Structure formats: structure tokens, C-alpha cells
Amino acid sequence: MDISVNGSQRAVAAGQTVAGLLAELEMNPDVVNVQLNGEIVPRSRFGEVSLKDGDQVEILMFMGGGAR
């Protein structure tokens, strides 16, 4: 099935989860935020939320830091 990731089309296996997609993309789930069709996916649900054909996924790395 085809989904959109950050605006680019990508083919993924049926039933792929958010966590599985991040693993495919070699992205560390601890330092990203994920939006699925405009809604933020809680990090605790990355492993259980399955993707559907036509889904729009946005993935952004954290923007953070600090003085100490």
C-alpha cells in the first residue's frame, strides 16, 4: 500500500505500524514526533497504530537543547 511520508510517496507493507515505519526509515523513535493525518500519535502508541493506504504521515526530529 502507498502512504505519504513528509510529502513523499512511499510503499509500505499492509498493516505496517508507526514503529515499523520508523524502523524502516532507521529513525530513533525516542527523538521524533509523528503526525498521522494531522493528529499527533502519542509515542506510547507507535507500536500499536497501524497505517492504512493513503495515510499522510509527518515525522519530525525534536528541536531542543538547553544551557546545561
Added chain:
Amino acid sequence: MTGPQRPEGLRISQTLLDTVIEHCRRGYPDEACGIVTGFSGKARRVYCLTNVAPDKSRRYLIDAREQFRVFREMREAGEELVAIFHSHPATAAYPSQTDVDLAFYPQAAYVIVSLAGSRPDVRAYRIDRERRSVVPVAVIVESESPDVRKDEHSRRTEPGGY
């Protein structure tokens, strides 16, 4: 043969730079943060965003909803990520270990506004977190021609305001 490419600095108008500094002052004594978008290293918009870090006095984390919104607007406008800024309320304008650990955007200039002195100190860096490399780059304040100023504006994102 040419030498290594000189890292690009940040070109920004005084008006937009003042917007960055004012947002940092408002956040004091906590850290404040935001995003600068534009083209080819030149700032066109400043987004003053919400720091959602648990300990805001020494850490910043840009609110995820706001970050997604900025990236969507940036893509729709055909703009690029130019800089990520945050304040150091009580320390120098130099990246901390944490700043380097979390520098996931090598294409951006990392701007730090130190409020430790009598006047704000604004510095910019290119950070390569894999190599632990921090390279200072120039903050170039450009004059504002009427044509440029017309296109420039700042945006303040209120928490939960969308």
C-alpha cells in the same frame, strides 16, 4: 581545486532579529525558542514558539504541534528551514553538550541568544552532532529595502492557538 566550503551564515533584517531577541527576553528567566524560515540562509519569517521542556530554566523543547504547523507552512510557502533559535538566560551564547546532542538539523543555523550580560549576545553555529563539531557562523544583519520589508513579518504562535 577549491577549499572546503565555508559554512553559511545567517542573514537577517534588524526587525526580525529584534523579534528573536524580544521573544527571548519575554521568556526570561526561562529559555525561549523558535524557528526562522526563508531562502538560501536569508531569514524571511520568525516563528516565536512555545518551550515545552519540563525544566524550562535550563532546557528547551519546541512544542510538537507548533513545529508541525511551521513545517507545513514552510513547505506550502516553498521556504526552507534557515535557523533554530533559543536563549541561554544565564550562560554564554555557546552550544552546550545538550545542544549538540539534540542538533538534528545540520542544514539549519543554530542561533543562541545569551541574556547573561548587560546586553543580549546573539551567536550562530553550524552543528554536526555525529562529529561533535560546532562551527561559528556569522549573523549578518542586512538592511531592509522596502521590497524586502514588505515580505517580512513575524508570527507569534500562542499555545493551543490552532
